[in-house]
Amino acid sequence: MLANLSEALRERQQEGLYRSRPVLEGPQSPHATIDGRDFLVFCSNDYLGLANHPALIEAAAEGARRYGVGSGASHLISGHFRAHHELEEALAAFVGLPRTLLFSTGYMANMAVVTALAGRGDAIFADRLNHASLNDAA
Template identity: 65%
Template sequence: MPFSQLQLELDERAAAGLLRQRRTLERPQQPHIVVEGKPYLSFCSNDYLGLANHPRLIAALQEGARQWGAGAGSAHLVNGHFSPHQQLEDELAAFVGKPAALLFSTGYMANLGVIQALTGRGDTVFADKLNHASLNDAMRLSRAHVKRYRHNDLVQLAALLAETHTGRKLVCTDAVFSMDGDAAPLPELLALCEQYDAWLYVDDAHG
């Protein structure tokens, strides 16, 4: 394909106001930021607890780099799984009262890995229509059948669960929906999953 065709598509997206561009921050991630020389109050950061610039975390990061270097050098399953990784997994597992935990580099990778491990062909994933894009990608890659229900609509979800009788069933939802800021009714979702013998998968990135 000639590059002129790609440029035409980019021009069409720009004309429709759909061409996304990155903004360069000139100071650390904080409530007050500077973008292209102008000061702003930021409402779009995921650093809800203000930990990105916490002195203790910065010191721990520096000490970790001094002791262990700045990269693992390999995948976890080869020879990139170090004792600090294992210690963190053990502490996380103990915190939630489970026998084990598994680290992923990003929330996106966690969703892709876990949902594909839990479901496959012959299974069904039930998804809130306002789920994060990473959940949608994970469901497609799992090759499971996907049934979407209206946002936080427990009645429609119950009907979809009731009509599904084969394979594993996984209800997939954000805990807090990042675009709207509202929360999923988790106790009610869990009750439906128990009633219809389904698993509940919650992405709590914004919870």
């Protein structure tokens, strides 16, 4: 099994398909140092520049002080905090729907939505260049 993985990795490298994770220094910003080099960033999802906004940093710090830094359990057991619940209720009121459900990543949201909407035997027609989360969910 491990020999197969090593061989698969070697093949990916030879085909130029091996991926690695660039290391970002500091917060999200239009200017960033990545792997020791300075860049002007056009690939971030932080479109509104909120990732490094002082008010949100303070809110996150206050949340950590109040609730700690770990959920301790899944939402269905004992990890659904008052702050999560109130945010879901506020978002539901904002969009005028009975409920909202928050996910901590887009990947998880796409997995949940597709698997909730489609079942065994259903056909899904999708662009093959969709985000991996949609393809994985399908």
